Each structure stands twice: as structure tokens, then as C-alpha cells.
Amino acid sequence: MFVSYKWLQDYVDLSGITANELAEKITKSGIEVEGVDVLNEGMKGLVIGHVLEREQHPNADKLNKCLVDVGDEEPVQIICGAPNVDKGQKVVVAKVGAVLPGNFKIKKAKLRGEESNGMICSLQELGVESKLVAKEFSEGIFVFPNEVTVGEDALAVLNRDDQVLELGLTPNRSDCLSMLGVAYEVAAILGREVKLPQPEVATSNEKASDYIEVKVEASEDNPLYVAKVIKNVKIAPSPVWMQTRLMAAGIRPHNNVVDITNYILIEYGQPLHAFDYDRLGSKEILVRRAQAREEMVTLDDAKRVLSEDHLVITNGQEPVALAGVMGGANSEVQSDTTTVLLESAYFKGATVRKASKDHGLRSEASTRFEKGVDPDRVRAAAERAAELLALYANGEVLEGSVEVDTLTVEPAVVSITLEKINRVLGTNITTDEVKSIFNRLQFEVSVESDEVTVTVPTRRGDITIEEDLIEEVARIYGYDNLPMTLPIGASTPGALSEYQKKRRVIRRYLEGAGLYQAVTYSLTSEAKATQYAIEKREPIRLAMPMSEDRSMLRLSIVPQLLEVLKYNVARQMDSVAVYETGTVFLSTNQDELPEEREHLAAAITGLWHLHPWQGEKKTVDFFVLKGILEEMFATLGLTNLVEYKQASIDGMHPGRTAEVYLAGQNIGFIGQVHPTVQKDLDLKETYVFEISLKALLETETAPLQYEAIPRYPSITRDIALVVSKEIVSGELKGIIVEAGGDLLKEVSVFDLYEGERMEAGKKSIAFSLRYYNPEKTLTDEEVTKAHDKVLKAVEEKTGAVLRG
Template sequence: MFVSYRWLQEYVDLSGISPEELAEKITKSGIEVEGVEKKSEGLKGVVVGHVLEKEKHPEADKLNKCLVDLGQENPVQIICGAANVDKGQKVAVATVGAVLPGNFKIKKAKLRGEESNGMICSLQELGIEPKVVAKDYSSGIFVFPSDAEVGQDAFSLLGLDDSILELGLTPNRADAMSMLGVAYEVAAILGREVKWPQIEEHASAEDASEYISVNVEAKEDNPLYVAKVIKDVKIGPSPLWMQTLLMNSGIRPHNNIVDITNYVLLEYGQPLHAFDYDKIGSKEILVRKASEGEKIVTLDETERTLKADHLVITNGSEPIALAGVMGGANSEVGSDTTTVLLESAYFTGGVIRKASKDHGLRSEASSRYEKGVDPNRVRQSAERAADLMAKYAAGTVLKGSVTSDSLQAEPAVVSITLDKINKVLGTELQITQIKDIFERLQFAAVVEGQEITVTVPTRRGDITIEEDLIEEVARLYGYDNLPVTLPVAETVPGGLTPYQLKRRRVRSFLEGAGLYQAVTYSLTTDEKAGQYSLEKADTIRLAMPMSEERSTLRLSITPQLLEILKYNLARQNDSIAIYETGSVFLKTEEDELPIEKEQLAGALTGLWHSQLWQGEKKPVDFYVAKGVLEGLFTELGLAGTVTYLPADIAGMHPGRTAEIKLNGEPIGFVGQVHPSVQKEMDLKDTFVFELSLQSILQAQAEPIAYESIPRFPSITRDIALVVNSETAAGDIYGIILEAGGKLLKEVSIFDLYEGDRMEQGKKSVAFSLKYLDPERTLTDEEVTKAHNKVLKAVEEKTGATLRG
């Protein structure tokens, strides 16, 4: 909703309050002001000019030499290329030195040898949006009415010296979709009165009922319909002040009759429609539901097929308007209209919303009907519009109105106690303060002891229960004035659970390691849904998928991460490391909700480390991916409980994939994507991992143990063991740790050899063992004893021999 500050002053006294201050007060009271636009800020030097002479430019067919009176001592010559410029017009002239939108400065110039001292402007050049410029001036200069004063500031005359407040209204505040509604709000905030427009009564010898009758069949959808007849109207442009207010509110001016209906729409919040009485074709208005397949050509010259649940205004037989949405072309007010039938009606929101949605027609009128209009303004709005048509279209308003009225519109009555208001708000307000707030809102309030009964006017249809009254008290008292307190409870709410804290640590660690977080769809194709899944289960297909690409709930996150890699590689982004924490969905019994399990997945490809100046490049490999996970397990205190075993998983490289176990239970895998899959997806060497995040985060972490820095030296022994090729280095590692006893502190693998000098079916694995006693210096004999024990254990359990 766009609110003109200058227009608002007609309804409420704003003296002493700037537009910016008003915007802040409205925002603090509960309606957000999204911005304040000063239309002519930074602009200057545009005045009303009178074109005294016009002749063709001697050197250019499309240019004109104009002699323009600017209210100064002498007229000036201006070259103008607008096709509609003519002698005798009052126009907007940017004088030499003027500044136009876009910081466009006007200077003296010569155009094809002729001097030009300024520019005759279109409305668009003055900063008015093209979509709200009247069609007559959409492709040329703007012409002021003949009574415009030469030399007058054009910005002021066009309403561009105004400030426009843009209100961000929530659906419940339909009352603020009108100038009077905003005036009530502002008056309540400032503690001032609302000034209603003065409506002059027009007496005519003829009665409107002699010209038209109204019959409503669909009374539930249209409980009130008011028709007025205005004769002898003269169609022409509306007053300039009205056009500028409409343009500032985002509405394009058309002619005086249509502009008046739009003006009253903005003023009262009540949609109106004007029919050409002579085009209706009968003396009857019948409001009914449309017949299935019935057609109407609307004002936008589009033929529309109606449904049985659409509401139409008819002449007794054929539709002349789609109720509350758009009028019909067959009854449009045009330049030859002399008699106007004015409609003001109360339509229920649901039926208007249905028609608006079905036909893709969302208008200023339909949006107000959908949110709800004030039933007590229907008749007032019609009288206001008729009065304006008499003043600005020279019309004769026929006596009375023709109505169909079955509307039951009673104000809501809500009671509340002082204790409840103070308890909810945490305040200590007095009953007199509460009553004062409701009276500022112009709600009738009656106090009985500590209870207050409020009669809510029909314009505020959003107030129906006690909590609504509490909200009104809070916002008018001032949210800033409400006391600030901390929650009182056994435990302070709002903390993260241990699970959530650990999940944050996981994300923080992975991002610190260089992986970017991804968020992918939980829906995928039937083919991809089960790939790389940690648990085998039937897939779950949506009953009504929007597309086959998003038709099935996933069992694994990895396929979506591979799609991200494919997308990036196709765009020359070839070094990527990403991860995602998200849910997978396991099917249970029929008609039962699936089990959701949270998993962690990652995908890496390209270079992991690159220092081109030093000639260093480290491509991603299995050990990079495994190293990231080992660092994560160390961060979570699980390093000693995790083991890696060779694995054969569909879609993964058979020799570069490991199953991951936590305390002996499988929790996921890490490895390289199978070469055939990489080729199919145009991927380079790609390494992925996927783990059960729930298993990791719910596992009991090892307690943190601190050790002092050793005071005594350690002794290192290296051994190269020849074992069968199928013997896992991890098994040997475990045997060494177990046999080494308390003196063995570290074991690491530093070499693997399988070559020509090694017997067929054998390999050499080299380990480095560090022995240390924190209390004393070890002797060679003690180390040799412990070391021999290790060699014996390895030989007995794996058949290993020392490599010569």
C-alpha cells in the first residue's frame, strides 16, 4: 500500500511530524513501513511553460522549434522532438541548470545548428513510472490543463514534491488498505482526530429506481449490492490533482469517471465499478453464479470462459462484469458515455479469490475483496463517488439508490479483564490507560470494575478475540515500553541438545578442513534413490510427483553430491570438496511414515593442495578422504573405536574402497567412485564417503586424557615384514599394538613394497615403532625384549618374516 503524505494530511493533522518520523511511529505500532520515497529529492529547475510558437526545424524533419514562455522576461527557444508538442500548450520545461532523475543536467545546446535553452519533458523523464502514465501521454510530452500558471514549479503541480510511504501490510490488516484506514491508525498513534470527506447531497427530480432494478440470486456471495445512476456526464480527463494522487499510488489515470472510482477505492477501501448505462441493454442488474462454460470479454479484450462457481453481474441474461475482478468490454465507459450506472457491492472474499486465481487477474479491487472490506462503507463509497462525478464530470445524480440488502453486519463485542492484559504483557497498566487506548482507536469501551467490554467497528474485522485486544493495547502502548524479563524456569530454554552441539562441531570441522556445505533435494529419481545406500530398503515414491527427476525419496546422499560435481566440472570448476548432512528415508510398513535417518556424505575431486610457485600439487586421493574422516573422528573423541576394512560396494572402485566400523558395527564407507561411473558422469577421479551421522553422534566418546610431555628419550625400531599379499596391514598394526605392551607408544606404517624382488604372492610392509617409559630412560635390553615379543606375535598370527 502506497500512502501519500500530502494526501494523508487531508484526513488527519500531521503538523510537527515529518514523513520519516511518521514512518518510524507507524512501524513501531505494528505496520512495517518498508520505505519513504521523496519523489523529487535531488531534482530541480522544472517549471510550467507556455508554447507560444511552433515550427519545423529547418534541418530535421522530426524536430520542432518552439518558442516557450517560462514566466521570465523573455521567452526562450527550445528544440523538441515530441510528436504531440503544439502551439498553445502548457508543458513541463526543464530549464538550463535543471537536474532530472539519473542526475541528468540540462545545459544550453545546439541541435542541427539551432539553439535549445532547455527541454520539454515527458512524465517518464520526470521520474514517473511508464506503467502509471496515462495512455495519451505514454509516448510524448505531458500537457498541463490550460489554467496552469506559467513559471509554476512543475514538481509541485505533478505531486512530485510529495513523500510516499510504502506499507508492508500483513493479510489481517485489510483496514489499512485505504487512506481512511491509515488515517485511523495514524490518528490513534498521534492521539488526533480523523477528518472524513464532506459529501454533498444532490437532489434530482428523477429517481434511480426508474432506470434500474437490482436482483441478487447468489445472496451468500453478494449480500449487499448498491446501484446509483448519474446522468449527463461529460467524459474527459480527471483533475490534475486526482491524476497525480493516483499515479503516486501506482494506478494509471484513464478518464474522470474511471479515475473517480479508483480514487474512492483508495480513499475508502471500497471497490467500485462504473458501467455505461446505455450499453447494458436492459433496465435490470442480475447477480448470479455463472453457467459452466459461459463466456465474457473483459476490459482487457480477453475472452474468458467461466465456471459455475464464478460470480457474474449480468443485464438479466448475459454477463457484463466478472464480479469484484474486472468489468466487461460490452459495458465499458468510453468517450461517448453520457449515463453511468455506479456499482458498490459487498462480495465475500472466497468467491472473488477463486475467480481471480482461475483467470490470473489480481487487481486492486480483488485484493481488497479477498482480505475483506468494511460492509458499512459500501453505501458511503457510492455516495462519495456520485458526488465527485457531479463535480468533475458535470453529472446529475438521480435520487436514491437501488439496493439488494440481506447483509447482517454487526460489530464484534469482546470483553477482557485488566489482570489478563497485564499478565500477558508483563505490565502494570491501569484500567483508565487501557480505555484511553481503545478510545484513541475509536473503539467503544465500557468499564465494569476490572473488566472492559469493547465494541469493535466493522472496519477492523481482524479483532474477534481477547488476544486481539491485547495486541492492540501492546502496540499502542508501545512495544519499546514493555518490560524486558528473562524466562523463569528450572532450566533456561533455548539451549542446544548434545546431539545438536556435536552436529555443529561436525560441520565446523569439515568446513575448517576445506569442504563446502551443500544442501540437495531429498527427492530424486527411482534409479538414483537406492544407489550407495548404507541400508537396503524399498524406495518410497510420491503419489503425485511434480516431475520424474523429483519423484522418489532418497536412501543415500551421495548421488546428489555427484550431480553437484558433474555440474561444476562442466563449468570448468574442477577442484571441489563438498559435504552434506541430511536425512534419508527408509520404508516401513504400507501406509506408515518412513523412518528418517540423518547421514553425513562428502565428495572430493581435483586438487586438494596447490602451490604453483613452489611446484607443489597434491591431487585428491583415497588417503585425503580417509584423512578428513580420521580428523573428524579425532575431533569427536572416537578415533580409537573406528576401523577400516576393504569393501566391495556397487558403484565404488573395488580396490580403493573401505568399510568403516565403529565399535565393530558398520557405519559407512569411504573410497573412489567406480571408473565406469566416473566415465558415465564425465567426472575425474572422485572420492566419496557416507556415514550414519546418528551412529557417530550418539556414540559414547572416549574421555579426554592428558599426558605430560616426556622427560626421558624414546627409542625407535623399524621393521619390514614379509607377509602374504592378502594380509591386511591394519591386522598387523593391531597385533603390534597389542603385543607391544605399555612401553610401545606409537606405531606407523611408512612403506609398502610389491615388486620384482619380492616372491610371488608376497609383499613387504614396513612399520616404525616408538618405545617410551615416561618415568625413566629405557635400556636396550628392555626395548629388545619388548620388540622380540612383538616380532614373535606377528610371526605366530600372520606367518610374517623379517625382510632381509
């Protein structure tokens, strides 16, 4: 809601308080002011000018040479390129020395050989948004529609010397979607009176009931409908003050009739609609639900196909408006309109919301009906609009209104004890103070003994229970005035648990290794819910999903990370490496909440590193990701507890996938995504892992111990073992480590051979073994003894023989 500071002064005395001070007070009372826009910021030197003469520029087809009276002793010559400039107009002139938004300074100039002493301005050049400028001035300069004084400050006449407060309203405070609603709020905050408009309408001898009859079939959707008739209307631009107030509120001016209905919308918060009576096609208004597949054309010239859920205003036969949302093109007020049928009604919010959503039409009117308008202002708004139509459209208001009224709305009556107010707020507020607060809010209040009974006006539909009254007392009393107390009891400083510390270590390590952290949805589709799950469980469906793509709780993080890769690769990010620590959801019993288990997953594709100058590049492969994982295990001190076993997993490459075991327990997997999945996602070779973070971080590790650098030399022995192709290197390495004893310190694979000279069904795996004793120099006999044990063990357990 945009609130003009100058406009607000019509209803509340704001003397002695600036717009910024008011914004702070409103914010402290519970309604956030998101900003204060100073409309004339940085501008000066703008006056009203009168174009005395206009002629074609002698040296330019699209320029005009104008003689303009700006209130000085002599008129000045100004060159203007606007297509709509003409003799006799009253316009905005930036004199020499003036400053426009953006610190644009006006100087004397020569344009195509002709002197120009100033600038005739459009509203856009004064900082007005193009969407708020009336259509006739959107491509040229602004021309004052009413009589104004030459030489007068143009910014003051255009209300650009104003400041606009932007209120960030929560849905319950729909009462402040109007200037009067804001006025009540400000008056309560400042402890001042509210000055309400007092419409005085002189009516003709003719009666509105002779011109129109109103019937309402859908009384539940429209319990109150008020119609007034105004004759002999003259369509013209509305006064400048009204146009500028509408622009400050974010509404584009059109003509006096439409502008008046919009003005009342902002002033009272009550949407109105003006029909061209002569185009209505009958003397009847019938409000009903639309028929299935019924059609109408709205004011935006779009054909709307209606359903039985939509409420329409009809002329007895065809729709002339979509109730509470938008009028119909067939009854639009146009330049030749002379008689106006004015509608002011109370429509059910849910019905308006349905039509607004179905047709994608969210208007200022529908917003207010959805959130709730004050039923007590429906008639008052119609009377105020009739008064303005008589004043600014020369209208003749017919006597009376035509109404259908089945509305029964009673003010809410809520009682609360003074003891409860003070107990909840921690205050010692007296009865008189509480009574004063409700009086400032314009609430009827009575006190009997310790009980306060409040009759809430209909404009404040958000107040229905005791807690609402407590909130009103607190915010008007002042949140800053509420006493502050420290909690009583022993307190302990916060600290991270061991689990949290280790999780941070993992995140820092992975980011240091070059992976970016991703945060993805925990919700997924039915097709992806069970993909790549470490532990197979029945997936859990949401009772009320937002969409089918987000209808299930995930069992794995990998599908979401693959979507992250797909999204980035589609945007020419060819090399992507991401990880995520997140929760998966495992179903338990039917009536119990799922078990939430934290997992760690990563996905990489493209190049791992690239050095164009040195001509080096390396694409990601299985061992790049395995190396990242192994170093992470080493960082946590778990290297000796981890082993990898070849595995076959749906959606993974059958020959490049392994399960990860920690202390003999399967905690996850690592490998390449299956080529068909890669193709479906438009990815190159992609590698992923996912492990149970819970299992990883809850595993106890031995305290970190440091060893001195060996003073004595080590001895390295290389062996090439010929084994069956089914035997994996990890199995051989485990046997070697176990048999090597204390002297064997390092074992690593450095070669694999499966060439022509190898016996069928066999392969050769070469290991490098490093022996040393930290306390003395090893002898050949000691190394040979330990080495022979290794060779004997691999032969006995796997049938391996040394390659000749």
C-alpha cells in the same frame, strides 16, 4: 500499502508532525513502516511552461525548436526531442540551473547549432516509474490536461513535493489497505479527529431502476451488490491532482472514469468496476457461478476458461466480469463511452482468491476482497464515486441505486475486565485511560463495574477475542510505556555443551580443509528417501506435502548433497566440495514421532588442487576424501578407535566403498558414487561420506597428552608380505600393531604389487615399521626380537610370507 503524506492530510490534521516522525509513531504502534520516499529529493528549478511556438530543428530530423514561456520577462528557446511536443501545450520545464534526480544539472547548451535554455521534461525524468506513467505520455513529455499557471512550481502541481510512507501490513490489518483505514489508525495514534468525505450527489429525475435490474443467484458468494447509473459521461484525462495521487499509490492513470474507480479503491478500500452501459448488451446484471469450460475475454485481452468455482458478473447471458478480479473486454469503458454502470459489491474472499489464483490475476481489487473489505463502506464508496463522476466526468447521476442485499454482518461485541488487561500488560491503567484508548480508535465502549465492553466496527474484522482488545490497548498506550522487569530467580551463564563444542570443531576443520557448508531440505522425494541410508527404516511421509519432491523425511543427507553438486556443475563450477551437518529422521512406532539423529556428510568432485604455474593438478579420489576423514578423527582424538572395511552399498562403486567403524560400531560409509548415478547427475568422479555425528561426538576420548620429542634414534624396518588377494591391508596392519608391542610406534603401507611375477591369487603388500624407545637407544637384538614377533603373528593368522 503506499500512503501519500499530503493525501492523508485530507482526513487527519498532521500539523506539527513530519512524515518521518509519523512513520516512527506508526511503527511503534504495531504497523511497520518500511520506508519514507521523498518524491522531490534532490530536485529544484522546475516550473510550468507554455509552448508558444514549435518548429522543426533545421539540422536534425528528430529534434524540435520550441519557444517556451516559463513565467520570466522573455520566453526562452528550448530544443526538445520528444515526439509529442507541440504548440499550445502546458509542460514541465527544467530551467537553466535546475537539478533533476541523480544530481543531473541543467545548463545552457547548443544542440546541432541551436541554443537550448532548459529542458522540457517527461515524468520519468522527474523520477516517476515508467509503469506508472499514463500510456499517452510513456514515450514523450508530460502535458498538463487541465488549466495551470505558467511559471508555477511544477513539483507542487504534480504533488512531487510529497512523501510516501510504505506500510508493511500483516494479513490481519486489511483495514489499512485504504487511506481512510490509515486515517483512523493515525488519528488514534495522534489523538486527533478523522475527517471523512461527505459525498453530495445531485441526481436527475430518471431512476437507475429504469435502466438496470440486478439478480444474484450465488448469494453466499455475493450477499450485497449495488449498481448506479451515470449518463452523459465525457471521457477525458482525470485532474492532475488525482493522477498524481494514484501514481503515489502505485497505480497508473488511464482516464477520468477508470481513475475515479481506482481512487475510491485506495480511498475507501472498496473495489469498484465501471461498465460501459451501451456495450453491456442488456438491461440485466446476473451474478452467478460460471459454467464448466465457460469462456470470457478479460480486460488484458486474455481468453479465460472458467470453472464452476468462479463467480462471474453477466448481462444475463455471457460473462462481463470475473467477480472481484477483472472486468471483461466486452463491456470496457472506452473513449466513446457516454453511460456508465457503476458496480460496488461485497464478494466472499475465498471465492475471489480461488479465481485470482487459478488465472494468475492478482490485482489491487482481488487483494482487498481476499483479505476482507468493510461491508459498511460498499454503499458509501458508490456514492463517493458517483459524486466524483459528476464533478470530473460531467456525469448525470440517476436517482437511487439498484441493490440486492442479503448481507447480515453485525459488529463484534467483546468484553474484558480491567484486571485482565493490567495483569497481562503488567500495567496500572485506569478505566478512564482504557475508555479513552477505545474512543480514539473510534470503537463504541461501555464500562460497567470492572468490565469493559467494546463494540468493534466492521472495518476492524481482526478483533474478535479478549486478547485482541489487550493488543489494541497496548499499542495505543505505547509499547515503550509498558513496565520492564527482570526475571526473578537464579540465572546461570549460557555455555556450549561438549557436543556443541565438538560440532564446531568439526565444522571449522572441514571449512579449513576446503569444504563449503551446505544447508539442504530435510524433505525429499519418495525415490530418494531411502538412498544411502546408514540405517534402513521405513521412510515417513508428510500428511500435507507441498509437492511430491518434498513429500518424505530424509534418511540420508548424501542425495541432497549430490543435488548441490549437480546444480553447481551445471553452472560451470567444475570443482566442488561441500559438507553438511543435519538431521535425518528414523521412524519408530506408528503413533510416535520419528527419532531425529544428526549426521555429517560430505561430497567432492573435480580437482582437489591446481597450480597452473607449476603445472600441478590433482583430481579428487578415494584417498583425498579418506584423508580428510582421518584427519578429522585425529582432531577429535579418535584415530585408534577407527577402522575401515570394504563394503557393497547400493548407489556406490562396488570396489571403492568402505564402511566406517568406530570402536567396533558401524557409523557410516565412504566411497565413490556409482558410475551410473554419476552419469544420471552429469557428474565426473564423485566421492562421498556420511557418518553418524551423534555416535562420533558422544564417544568418550582420553584426555589429551603430550609426549616429548624422542632424544634417542629410531630404527625402521620395511617388509613385503605375500598374502591372498582377499586379505586387506587394514587386517594386516592391525595384526602388526598388536604384535609389535610398545617399541613399535608407526606402521604405514607404502606399496602394493600384483604383477606378472606374483603367484596367481596372491599380492604383495609392503609396510614400513618404525621402532624406538623414548628412554634409551635400541639395540639390534631388541628390534629383531620385536620384529620376529610381528612376522610370526602375520604368518600364523593370515599365512603371509616374506617376499623374496
